[in-house]
Amino acid sequence: MDPEILPPTIPLQFVATEKAGAVSALMCRPEKAKWLLLLAHGAGAGMKHAFMESISVALFELDIATFRYRFPYRERGKRFPDSQKTLLATVEAAVAAASEAAPELQLLAGGKSMGGRMTSLLAAQSGLSMVQGLVFLGFPLHAPGRAEVRRADHLPQIEMPMLFLQGTRDRLADLTLLGPICEQLRDRATLHVVESADHSFHVPRKSGKTDHEILGQLASVIADWTTGLLPRKS
Numbered sequence: 001m002d003p004e005i006l007p008p009t010i011p012l013q014f015v016a017t018e019k020a021g022a023v024s025a026l027m028c029r030p031e032k033a034k035w036l037l038l039l040a041h042g043a044g045a046g047m048k049h050a051f052m053e054s055i056s057v058a059l060f061e062l063d064i065a066t067f068r069y070r071f072p073y074r075e076r077g078k079r080f081p082d083s084q085k086t087l088l089a090t091v092e093a094a095v096a097a098a099s100e101a102a103p104e105l106q107l108l109a110g111g112k113s114m115g116g117r118m119t120s121l122l123a124a125q126s127g128l129s130m131v132q133g134l135v136f137l138g139f140p141l142h143a144p145g146r147a148e149v150r151r152a153d154h155l156p157q158i159e160m161p162m163l164f165l166q167g168t169r170d171r172l173a174d175l176t177l178l179g180p181i182c183e184q185l186r187d188r189a190t191l192h193v194v195e196s197a198d199h200s201f202h203v204p205r206k207s208g209k210t211d212h213e214i215l216g217q218l219a220s221v222i223a224d225w226t227t228g229l230l231p232r233k234s
Contacts, residue, residue: 007060012067014097016090020072020082023090027101028056033065035226036105037135038098040091040115043081046074051112051200054212055137058219064226065105067098071115087118092126099130106231110135110163113172113199117151120162124154132229133161135222138199141173141181152181155189162189163225165218167197192221 012025026047029036037059041047047068056066071090073082081087095109109123109131110116116136123134142148155162164182166173175193182189194214196207201214 007057009056010101012097012101014069014093016072016075016093017086020075020086020090023070023072023075025067025069025094025097026056027065027067027098028060029065029102029105030060030063032063033105034063034231036065036067036098036102036107037222038067038069038091038094038107038109038111038119038131039137040069040094040109040111040119041071041074042111042113042115042138044079045112046070051215054215055218058215059222062219062223064219064223065102067094067101069094069097081114084118084121087114088122088125091115091119091122092128095128095130106229107131108133108135108226110137112137113140116140120158121154123160124157127159131160132231133163133226134158135163135165135225137165137218138170138201139164139166139173139178140199141178144171147174147177149177149181152178155181155185158188160188161225161229163222164189164191165194165201165221166191167194167199167201167203169196169198172199190225194218 010027013022016023047070109119182191196203
């Protein structure tokens, strides 16, 4: 499929919170899909950002459906994220909406940067019983240049499998810190390192690869990882 041609998407809406109101979502579903991955966007970009669209296309080609959705602040066209309480409530509402939209598909949840981290926080608090695994596309372990791991304190409370996809040039996740954290999580965590990629999974020309090839790699790793997950019993 041409990377600039998007597969058919289904526009949806769901209520994030009573106060924040409805937010938009886009479901992209291949005919042979068995899994539906909820993709929450990062802090500085929405669900229609080029990366979010491109990873959806790459996953579509591997028969994995996606459910991209907006947080309320992006729905209103604002730059700064909502409170953590609102962000978490939106993730929870999105999981319920995705389950209702495609009840026969197995659910995965996560997303890019902040979106993935908010999903992990909710999973640590509530368990997200409808979800079979978490996928983090650039987990933001710390602020740029600050070597600390407090943002990972909740991860041991998560009981489901987690997939971390991280670039070696990601300034928000020092791999010398994230690697040991994943090791401590034992078989619940899988860390896939993308050589030369930054936090946006951009690679320099000297790497010998293109961003499009990296996106295909990310999608393939996610697809392969799902083969080891146990489907939820209906």
